[in-house]
Amino acid sequence: MGKSRFHWLCFPFLRLTSRFRRCPLSKSSLIIASVCFVYLLFMVSQVGYSQQHRDRRTDQDKYRHTRGLYNLDGSDSAYLQTGASFVVPTRSNVVYITLKSKRQKPANIRGTIRPKLRRKVKRTKLANSAFTQNKLGTLEQEDAAQIKRNIVHKPPGGEARGVDYKSLVIIDKSHTDERADFHISSIRIYSQRAPPWFSPQDVEAMHFLADSKVLRIRDVSRGVSPSILIFEGETVVSVTNQKHTKRINVCEGQCGIINSPVDNPEVFAFHLDRVLGLNRTLPAVSRKFSYLHDGQPCPVVSWDASLYPEGLTAGLSTLTLTWGQYQSSLKQRCWHKNSRPKADSSCSTVHHYEWSKLVLFDFLLQIHIRLDQSCCGFRPRQEDVCVERGHHADCGDQNHIQLKNIVHRSHDPRHLVFTNNKGFFDRNEDNLDFRLLEGIKELPEQAVSVLRSRRLREKLLQSLFLDQTYWESQGGRQGIDKLIDVIEKRAKVLLTYINAHGIKVIAMNV
Known part of the structure; x- marks a missing residue:
């Protein structure tokens, strides 16, 4: 049965082959060639279609794979739900594209350059004021003479009766008008607020x-003390200082003291004081006056x-204290925990912690005019004031040496209040004044933590960058890095001294 069915299925093929064998040779060859040609066309078409379909599927998979990695939207989710094939990524979602970062306003130190438009406007303004600059000397003399006739001859009253106003000068109008017109400040605060160690009053x-319009400058003599140069700005004085201002009759508004260009370390000292959290110095910036010191930048405090x-003739409110009395007050810890010292003690009115803050500040800057005016703790040079005036010879009787410039x-x-803060940056580590540290058993925690954190350089750079005039000078x-190098080396020496002598580091919030 199965054999007959096989013959029945193969009968058409056997019949076709028998007829093909009986055909002429030429006709059979033509038939074979035609069949081969048709088969070849069919195979070529199938191969082309399959390759095209494969490329289309690959492109779709790549597109869906990319969108699935970086931006998978609703259409792609629907595609995944249909169960279609999807190439699963084998790497994490990392985009290897280098993008130019968005420009940030520099809260930290960076070399920010003013727009060229400002510089062009500045040149134009200066060109327009060439006549004023050329005739500055004549105009200043005329203005000074006019104001002297109106003000200087007016006799001072009250406590300031002995004060002598030697000169009264009007500032260069072109310089102040330029700042007023274009609001270009030499204090560079680009972020929303200044560094946290500056108070709003400091800013x-x-x-x-740095930027106020100067109304007048007065050269005020103080008897035997050197005269000071005071400028009055176009700002109303605060209510808290009005009584002091009226009493000595020197400054009718808000004023500043102009020092010599050699006193520029005053500016660095101000920033160091704020960074360490001591807050005992008066604000100081560097400013140029075209008619003073040949236009060199000078500190203004x-x-x-x-x-x-008691008035300028009486001088600063200083404390009279000898070295021996000072050492005795350190041992008694005067006013510690707000306890009133005994009547027979040698305590002064200054709180015990204030000496620790002063010592740390003076050691970093190597300021000796307060606690070591005779230069007994280091090897002075021949040109130092203590050697020229013969104070160095008093070191034999140190207990009776008078402390100077202790101001409150x-x-x-x-x-x-730390005044006259002209630090010395040219003193090597082998010639530091360790006498400043004598008798000190505690130091302020906040300041020492800044020294230990290794962020002193970063904070000083951020702080000093604000004062553009000082930075460029x-x-x-x-140049700033060289100054900070000196302070960092002294900070390491001080930290070593703290560990070696067991000095306590405590909070001093008084």
């Missing part, structure tokens, strides 16, 4: 000292009338 004082309670405000005798970043 306001810095802007006033805030005027504080409360430091002269008349209404706040517990806290010191020191040679830019390279």
